[in-house]
Amino acid sequence: GRYLFAPAFFWEDVFSMAVIALHTAYVWALLTHALPPSGLIALALAAYAAYVVNAAQFVWKLRMARLQGGVAA
Numbered sequence: 001g002r003y004l005f006a007p008a009f010f011w012e013d014v015f016s017m018a019v020i021a022l023h024t025a026y027v028w029a030l031l032t033h034a035l036p037p038s039g040l041i042a043l044a045l046a047a048y049a050a051y052v053v054n055a056a057q058f059v060w061k062l063r064m065a066r067l068q069g070g071v072a073a
Contacts, residue, residue, distance in 0.1 A: 022047035
């Protein structure tokens with residue numbers, strides 16, 4: 001009955017929340033002009049870096065599951 005932050009997917013969920021928070025912060029900063037262009041770029045790069053980490057976690061976990069299941073990838 002526990003879907004968010006379940007032990008098996010804890011770090012994937014942490015980085016998913018970071019992705020959401022960073023992208024939301026970017027949109028907020030863009031709409032409110034809270035950051036100069038260089039700050040917006042840095043925030044956007046941080047958001048996409050978190051997304052890449054999150055995607056890599058997914059691919060790694062999928063690969064590990066396939067290897068444990070005996071299915072060739």
